[in-house]
Amino acid sequence: MATTGTASAPLTAVPEQPHSPAPPEPAPSGTLISSVQRAVRLLETVAGHGAGAPAKQLARETGLALPTTYHLLRTLVHEGYLRRDKGLFFLGEAAERLSSSGAQQKRRITVADTLARWRDAIGGPVYYAVYRDGEIELVCVADTPGHPAVAEWADFRETGHAHAIGQCLLSQLDEDARRDHLHRYPVRPVTPYTVRDEHSLLRRLERMRRMEPVIERQEYVLGAVCAAIPVTIGTTAATVAVSLPAHQADRLLPAARRLQAEMSRLVGSLTLSISI
Template sequence: MADGVQSVDRAIDLLEIMTDLGGDAALSELATSSGLPLPTIHRLMRTLVLRGYARQLPSRRYTLGPRLIRLGESAGRQLGAGAKPHLERLVRELGESANLAMIDRDMAVYVAQASSQHSMRTFTEVGRRVYCSCTGVGKAVLAQLPDTTVREIVGRTGMPAATDRSITDLRTLLDEMAKVRDQGYAVDDGEQEIGVRCFAVPVPHAPTPSALSISGPAARVSFEFGEQALPLLHEIAGHISDELITAR
């Protein structure tokens, strides 16, 4: 990086490589992916371990450290604050509740919400964590990841059913991921809560896979509603993405 500090740049590269590899990596994998000499990687990883941004497992593999959780939560709150005006626009134009979520520790966590003004509406608390396999935002997030990572995530979390419509087996989930990638959006049709429907789209180029959604009672949030809402959802997701890129 021309104007950066080389050691900081390299340390961040190693953290991102571990993230891309599913959260942990051997020294040899870090060397292959980064192109850095092993002594350099060892020195940088030792510093990250001492600061709590990485851990070394008994197997000698390195994994992401617990101090990153605090950074991620703070970044999520800031992302939510910046996105709130966009969510409020969705509510004004579509009339239903809007949410922004991101993946964190294998779950989808809501980082911003704007509530519909209807007396009967959906409401999701900021900070709520849900399984990715049975929510619109969760599926839109998972679809941004390779199938190998999706397998690893659900291998750790399982796929418990929230309703009798929830996806509970890996093959069905992977087929759903292919569909979401192809059409560019995910649908939660009563999979998290009976009688509630949600349409969600990825937020492109977010530093952590994220998704934007509109949700409400299925009687109002029909599939025809979704067809009309999706162009605006993609537009707003693009605006949020542009702001994230500008802020980097």
């Protein structure tokens, strides 16, 4: 039986379609600096031996050739990242500084997070300060654009007599340390409401009751009131404070009481931060 069909179309070359660029390949391991990798492995291995370790043991544990291990160890000792004592290798001062800096940063983050929680709970900026090496040191402040911290318009260390934070810290010092501070930073007016002289300030400090908030109204800056709460951390004088606009002065004491309640649950975070 005959069949009817159509002629086959001639074959033509199909034009090559453009290709989208291939995704970049991961960087080959050859681009990594192998000597740095080996040095880091050595540091990590030494860190795992608190009592120190000899070069041969370190070479065995890191899988490095002994000549390479000796070369890296000499370099790390020279740079202060390792030290050698009686044939054993220990972490050096440079490595310990790195570790200390990392721990310090972690403590700062912990304190900042804690203050931020307290700030949100009371609806106002929160401050943390310590008295260290004869100076008032403002360690951390947590505020928001809606509740800004008081601007440091007069040197904070030199005007401790005028703000609640400084008064709270000075009240925790013994008489000699307090008088030494006031000798270096004499009482002087900062606003019309600032305590007028050293005698008046000392009398005020002596009347302050332990663990009671220290209240200051526009003594450091006009338009702001502040309450500072003493914090007992070993022998270090410390304080946590809150400030509010002067027109919200009626909120200050309730806010301070709320802050005390929050602190009683999380004061351990501040204890960890005392060395930051």
